Amino acid sequence: MSIRFEVLDSRPSPMGEISLRRRYDSEVRAEVYEVKLGEEFLMSSLFPVAEIELAHLGLARTAGTGLDVIVGGLGLGYTAQAALEDRRVATVTVVEYSAPVIDWHRRNLIPDTAGLAADPRIRLARMDFFAAAMSEAGFHPDEPDRRYDAILLDIDHTPRHVLHEPHTAFYTVEGLRAASAHLRPGGCFAMWSDDPADDEFMAVLAEVFTDVENREIWFDNPYTGGESSNSVYLATKV
Numbered sequence: 001m002s003i004r005f006e007v008l009d010s011r012p013s014p015m016g017e018i019s020l021r022r023r024y025d026s027e028v029r030a031e032v033y034e035v036k037l038g039e040e041f042l043m044s045s046l047f048p049v050a051e052i053e054l055a056h057l058g059l060a061r062t063a064g065t066g067l068d069v070i071v072g073g074l075g076l077g078y079t080a081q082a083a084l085e086d087r088r089v090a091t092v093t094v095v096e097y098s099a100p101v102i103d104w105h106r107r108n109l110i111p112d113t114a115g116l117a118a119d120p121r122i123r124l125a126r127m128d129f130f131a132a133a134m135s136e137a138g139f140h141p142d143e144p145d146r147r148y149d150a151i152l153l154d155i156d157h158t159p160r161h162v163l164h165e166p167h168t169a170f171y172t173v174e175g176l177r178a179a180s181a182h183l184r185p186g187g188c189f190a191m192w193s194d195d196p197a198d199d200e201f202m203a204v205l206a207e208v209f210t211d212v213e214n215r216e217i218w219f220d221n222p223y224t225g226g227e228s229s230n231s232v233y234l235a236t237k238v
Helices: 049-060 078-084 099-106 129-133 165-171 173-180 199-208
Strands: 005-011 018-025 030-037 040-044 067-072 089-096 122-126 148-153 183-193 210-221 226-236
Touching: 005 099, 018 099, 049 067, 049 078, 049 148, 049 183, 049 210, 049 226, 067 078, 078 089, 089 129, 099 122, 129 165, 129 173, 165 173, 173 183, 173 199, 199 210, 199 226
Parallel strands: 067 089, 067 148, 089 122, 148 183
Antiparallel strands: 005 018, 018 030, 030 040, 183 226, 210 226
């Protein structure tokens, strides 16, 4: 008999208590893994489709081989795992602010992405993605001139609904321009959002990048009996 509900880990963080829990969901007849920040749900193993598509869509518009990829936000690991499935990817640096989240993966607490931390192509870096993206030192401070083929971001709910107020500076022309400096020409910036396209943010992206678009990602929702959606912003550095 599966455990109905279990908190696998819960620890304080600068943004609030972060926890990983497992529960048996009778609606889908399966165990579900969820991450919460305080009382706010961040992600669920029930709905990983858009997180996976973030990697697929971002890398689909990234040319070349031996790709060097940044993933902003580790979460349950679906985006990083999908990036590693692309045979052209040589390295994935996952930038994660929360030490507990990195620890969950090193302890293989999430079955769907167990083994992720042991992949020789991956580096789990504990740092503030937004601070690194807007700094000259970037994501590898010992290699400040390093440039990446893709940045795949999944941290905040939307450009307007952020987890931490200082993040708002990133979603401006100045913030995105600083981040784009870490991309190679032709590199892709891709970002997950809980909402459909925000026209104002699309315009901001278009001031920094080219070929800007938003893809709505639909998936089955067993709780509503219908479909729900997230979306993925895509943009290319000139």
